Amino acid sequence: MPRFDEGRPEMTLEEFRLLRDHVYAHCGILIQENMKFVMERRLWPRLEALGIQDFGSYHRYLRYDAQRNVELEAAVESLTTHETYFFREPAQLKAFCEELLPILEKRNAHTRRLRLWSAGCSSGEEAYTLAMLLKDSGRFNDWDVEVIGTDLSRRVLAVARRAEYGPSALRATPPDLLERHFIPVGNNRVRVRDDVKAWVSFGHHNLADVAGSQLVPRTDVVFCRNVMIYFDQAARRRVLGVIRDRLCPGGYLLLGHAENLLSLGADFELVHLKGDLVYRRPDLPGGEGR
């Protein structure tokens, strides 16, 4: 084994749990016990940057230092997985285009306004993907359209705003779409075209922060894919409350393909599309207040 780790402190199981609990309380992300190794590696640079010798002291720093909030954010940033790419889960996107977009076009015809939210958008691929699909549908061209991407990590948001990507992010992008919506910038990299970018905006938001969610506008569809897999039931429940609140009545919630709302209460109704299962905020009279 190469010595990547020389001179770096080990994390005891106890320190692991204290740090894990701290992170959990902040943003609902639950780190499994078998991930101690990963946590240790991801936090080493933080210890180095602060000149802190061991993880026990780091925990106390997170609790007491005047800079603790800044540092907690940095820690969570390095702990979260930001894996994402354009046109992820094509079957779901197809169902979205073919079945939900017509409904939304009809429903919002009088306002000619459409809002989508990519909650936990990571480096922006999902939000741009949605904007590209809206463009290609040809239904909303002179509408007031906005795709809002939010994430807990400020670092990925910076990448999202830059809108420049490499092959890894494009691995599921069909060639014609690549041609239509991106411009090459050299070194195997591409940039999202300005007309798509014009429909997308990004912002910082912790899904576990109920009060802060007021800054997100009411939306017609929320994509919250592969975010809540890191949460436990309690945190999921809280986040679903936030999402429900930010959805227009009758608005849709799309989760990642390995996720569902089983045993999370009846705030959403299940809608069977031909190509996918999605959730919907009820729009029955009286549905508002529930």
Add this chain to the structure above:
Amino acid sequence: MSDTVRSPAGQEEARYRALQAVDPRAPGALETFTTGLHDESWRVRHAAAEGLRRVPDAKGVTSRLISVLGERGETGARNAAAEALAGMGPVAMPPLVQLLGGHEDPDQRKLAADILGQLGHPEAEDVLLRALSDDDLNVRVAAAEALGRMGGDAAARALEGLLDTPTPLLRLAALEGLASLKRAPPLERVMALVEDAGLQRSALRLLGLYAPGVSTERICRALASPVRSVREAALVALGTQASGLGPYEREELDTVARSVLGGIPGVTERVAQALDGEDVQVRAGALVAAGALGEASLAVPVAEVAREDRLLREVLFTLGQLGPEGRRRLLGSMGTLSLPARTVAAEALVLLVDATSVPELCALLEWAEDDLRAVVVRALGRTRSVEALAPLVELLADPSLSGIAARALEQLTVAHPLAALTALEAAVEQRTTPAAVAVLGRLGGARVLPVLRRLARDEEALWRAAAVEAAGRVDGEAGLELARGALADESPKVRIAAVRSLGQQGGREAATFLGLALKDEDRGVRVAAVEAVGAAGAKERSADLEALIRHGDGALAMLAVRALTKLGTVGAGVLWDALSHPDAEVVKAALAALSSAEASADGAALAVSLLGHPRWDVRVAAARVLGGLGRPECLPALEQALAAEQDPLARLALMDAVARLSGR
């Protein structure tokens, strides 16, 4: 009414919600749920099964469910009943045992065996063993599968016995069962079964349980198979075999694997393909194969596996096996890698660098990610090249990297002391960043004192602070003098620097000044002062610290306890106060003091009282202290706490303490 409610989906939703609203205690609940077990929607059936589990009359529920198992033609309901029974726990055991032992319908016996397997209770082992000689093959197979989930010696022996039966289906169940029990029968028997096409995949997986050697050879040969699922089974086995091996056995495995894999045409492409697969276990095995092959061209796909957090450790190991050429290839592809891959690539890079790598490294600094840049900065320090000085000095200006850059610079100055000093002096002259002052002070010694004195009068607080702190390191007398002046500075940052400097000086005068700082109006200064008192060994200030123990600010109280412990002046009265502080960190600091201070009977009694603290980490700390104090009279309390303890870490600490006190 909305469309959804009238639609079939809406109706399903309504039935689902109706079932969820049923009170399991209400009369008739059993009937309602049982009806729900027969619903056409699996979601509704699932909700019914869940509901049944909560009906108070468990015995009645069980016998009702058993009767549903007998409803031929109602597959959905039977499966839902089976699911519910598996969730009932031990109360479902007796009727299921009876069913398996004596029902005339083989279907029912089979279901009973399945459910007993899911319940996993050791008491079912006997009846399942008997079912291995059932007249019906399906029952025998179900029993074998169930035994594979139970554990136990008898189960393993029986499964092993089945490896010779003429019935292929049973042999398969036996292999699968042994693999999931992680019980390896004698190697020759499994080796023989690998040659059987129908059993090959399961036998291969089982081979993963043996130590490296012939088993490895056979596993690796399977990678030549044209059948993808066989190759994947082999990779899973290889991954299993490699997991948990020490370096020596791992080398043996790699040698064998290399010799076989090297002879398989097209193996590199196959491994590359597997590295990109969906299954985590297959990817883990592919990493082992890639490492054994040492094939540099696999570096990029290997690094990309880092997208899966769980495999990070193996990815790093494997990259190490791909050698310098593999790492060079990674560097060449930096721009095309995903973010996680780029981070591991950068780590691999640190090991590779030499004096010629500086331009390459500087190019990497263009990447935005901070953790990646941190790795690059460390690598710059390792180049030992004079060329690395300028970029590192520049990086001192980046707040998120200046700490790491300063340490890297220190590494470089061993090789190039004069050049480093000149570069730093220039940086200070051009006012690049105050962080340069600290490094300059550490490297320049007395020679830079005039610069530091000048900077201590600078217009900007950050520069004054840097100068004061640096001076403390350079020279005691000058440090003291500058610190005294700085304590009257209007900026808390400068006062904090002064306090830190005093902490390094020690001595009577420093203690006096620290006494003032402890009463500073700024919390940051007070916090720094508490730490500095401990660092300076200023016993004169003990009384001031004691006064802080009950402070509502946990940080102050915790640091005061730690400082007093360092001074060796922590008294029992103080500990009493600290141990009842609402902040758990203060309590833990006090417990740590108990173990280092002269242990009084009071101390032990105090620690005992904390064994019932609501926080697990405090209970852990209390158990550790008691284990260390070595007072046998505490043993009963520890044993009692152990009996009640639920938290796994606290249990461990308690067991350890009990073992120590009882001399075991």
